[in-house]
Every structure is written in structure tokens, then in C-alpha cells.
Amino acid sequence: MAIASGVDRACFAKALVSMEEMRVPALANAGASGDLRGRVARLLGVPARTTIWPLAALLLSALAPLALTQTQISTTYQKWIDEDVFFIVQPEERGAFEALRSDGERSEFFEQFWKRRDPDPRTSINEMKEEHYRRIAYVNERFREKDKPGWKTERGRTYTSALTKT
Numbered sequence: 001m002a003i004a005s006g007v008d009r010a011c012f013a014k015a016l017v018s019m020e021e022m023r024v025p026a027l028a029n030a031g032a033s034g035d036l037r038g039r040v041a042r043l044l045g046v047p048a049r050t051t052i053w054p055l056a057a058l059l060l061s062a063l064a065p066l067a068l069t070q071t072q073i074s075t076t077y078q079k080w081i082d083e084d085v086f087f088i089v090q091p092e093e094r095g096a097f098e099a100l101r102s103d104g105e106r107s108e109f110f111e112q113f114w115k116r117r118d119p120d121p122r123t124s125i126n127e128m129k130e131e132h133y134r135r136i137a138y139v140n141e142r143f144r145e146k147d148k149p150g151w152k153t154e155r156g157r158t159y160t161s162a163l164t165k166t
Contacts, residue, residue, distance in 0.1 A: 009044060009045075010044065013044055016039065074103060074106070077097075077103060077106040077107075077110070080110065081094065081097050081098075083151065084133075084136065085113070085132075086151070087151075087157050087160055087161040088132065088160070088161060088163070089113075093113065096109070097109055114126050114128070114129045117129065128163070131163055132160065132163055135159055135160045135163060136150075136151055136160055138150075138159070139151050139153070139155070139156035139159050139160060140156070143155045143156040143159070
């Protein structure tokens with residue numbers, strides 16, 4: 001209606017933008033400013049931009065913390081499979097682990113992994129698990145090479161994986 005009454009398009013567009021900037025802080029309006037931008041663009045005869053980009057950016061920024069949280073939660077299990085049991089996990093076990101979708105499933109896998117290796121399930125401790133982690137601590141302390149932890153060295157691999165062969 002303003003344009004139809006003879007108001008200059010550029011002047012009206014500047015007024016709309018100024019009013020919007022005064023009304024709400026810029027960051028609080030980030031998700032809602034797409035409508036105003038489209039309106040100003042139409043007033044000035046600029047081809048309309050797609051609205052999917054602002055919505056996608058808003059959605060990604062909202063979901064990023066959730067993805068980061070899931071990654072952080074899973075880091076413990078990823079470290080376990082990639083470091084703690086790297087030399088003793090069987091290829092089929094690794095494949096089964098990597099197919100798991102939740103940390104609950106990974107936790108259950110972890111428990112079953114050590115249960116299968118318990119030499120005496122009647123005792124309250126898992127002797128193999130205890131010995132395995134004792135050996136990792138030992139090789140990390142004694143076999144470290146420059147920037148390489150002891151478990152990654154040839155001597156460390158030999159010492160930690162020898163447990164599974166006895």
C-alpha cells in the first residue's frame with residue numbers, strides 16, 4: 001500500500017530495515033529476518049533468494065550441540081576399541097562393535113567381551129581383564145617411544161597380545 005501511494009521503494013526498504021533493527025537485537029532475530037529480507041528484496045526488485053538456506057543454517061546450529069554430545073559420549077567406547085583392546089579384539093568382534101548404534105549397546109558389548117574372556121566366572125573379578133589393563137599400564141610406562149605410547153610399540157604389542165595366546 002505504501003508503494004502504491006507513491007513512497008520511494010528504496011526509502012521504504014531502508015525504513016523497514018531500520019525499524020526491524022531497533023525492534024529486536026540482531027542475534028535474536030537471526031531466524032526470523034528471512035521474511036523481512038524477502039520483503040525488502042521484493043520492494044527493490046531483487047530476485048528472491050531461497051528460504052531453505054536460513055532454515056538449514058538454523059537447524060544445523062540447533063543440532064550441532066546434540067551431535068557433539070553424542071560424539072563425546074561415544075569417545076570412551078571408540079578409545080576402548082581403538083586402543084585398549086586393539087591387539088586382542090577379533091575382526092568379527094570389531095565389525096560387530098562398529099555396527100552398534102547406541103552407547104547402551106556398546107556398554108553391553110563391552111561387558112560381554114570381557115565375560116567371554118573371563119578364565120574363572122565364579123570369582124568376583126575378571127582375571128584376564130585385570131591382567132590386560134595391568135599390562136597396558138606397564139608397557140605405556142616402560143616402552144614409550146618419543147610421541148608413541150607404549151601400547152603402540154612393537155614391544156608393547158607383543159607384551160599385551162601375548163596374554164591372549166597363553
